[in-house]
Amino acid sequence: MGVSTSSPENSFASKGISVVTVDFPPVNALPVDGWFALADAVRAAGRDPGVRCVVLAAEGRGFNAGVDIKEIQARGQSALVGVNRGCFEAFAAVYECEVPVVAAVQGFCLGGGIGLVGNADVIVASEDATFGLPELDRGALGAATHLARLVPQHLMRALYYTSRTATAAELHAHGSVWRVVPRAELLPSALELAAEIAAKDGELIRLAKSAINGIDPVDVRRSYRFEQGFTFEASVSGVADRVRDTFGTTGTTGREEA
Incomplete structure (x- = not known):
């Protein structure tokens, strides 16, 4: 359980690809430490x-279910501050990774998962x-x-x-998902694309990543930080x-949020 980094097997191993895998059963709802571990793993891979x-991949039935609400309920404000910082670091690590990041998404991608794949x-x-944000149902x-970054504004x-x-089919129609494949083909398809990218000159691909980020019309770090202020306001106000x-009495897992 946790975050691991590996090189693909067989022919992909020598092609400059690093696979960062998240595994937090049962639904990949990450605790505070998990978000920081993910950020560290992605940044380290990009620096290599x-x-x-x-x-960026995940084990289990879903890619990511956000943060662990039960941890926040148990630890209160300290956990909220921690998870805000952890999510901020993980999302930024994906965006700022020195090389391109391909997200391989299966099952549910909710809350914090949107922060990862959107970057x-x-x-x-x-x-x-x-793909979705159940935030308003999760407080x-x-x-x-x-x-x-995944769908049109409205x-x-x-x-x-x-x-x-x-x-996934709807996002593919909007152009934000590259390919939609059977689950058994997900990682091989992501690795195939990664191999095509990794075949480029290593120094040039890093310059390309910096150049594309530099022309991005939205400062994702600043924009997300602004949003987090309202999350904290909702918490301190009791909302x-x-x-x-209310969510905890509906019979759901109580573990999805961003």
Whole structure:
């Protein structure tokens, strides 16, 4: 359980690809330490001069279910501050990774998962993948910055206000998902794309990543930090606890949020 880094097996091993895998059963809802571990792993992979592309993957039935609400309920404000900082670091690590990041997404991608894939360079998704921000149902706010990188503005607002999800096929139609494949083909497809990227000159691909980030019309770090202020306001005002308490009585896992 945790975050691991490996090189792909067989022919991909010598092609400059690093795979960062998240595994926090049962639903990949990350605790505070998990977000920081993920940030460290992605940054370390990007700094490795032998790496020219990073694949961000996950074990289990879903890619990411956000943060662990039970940890916040148990630890209170200290956990909220910790997870805010952890998510900020993890999202920034993906965006600022020195080489392109390919996200391989299966099953649910919720809350903090949107922050990760929204900051990735390319997304490959399985046919059963769904994307959404259940924040308003979980007593939180945030990651609209990243959802807006996946869907058009008005759809982003509708998804955000309703807590509904979009399918991988729908995101593919909007151009934000590169390929939609059967789940069994997800990692091989992500590695195939990563190998194509990693075949480029290592120094040039790093310059390309910096250049593309430099012309981005939205400062994702600043935008997300602004959103986090309202998440904290909801917490200190008591609104977040009121919503979380209601959520906890609905029979769900109580573990999804960003």
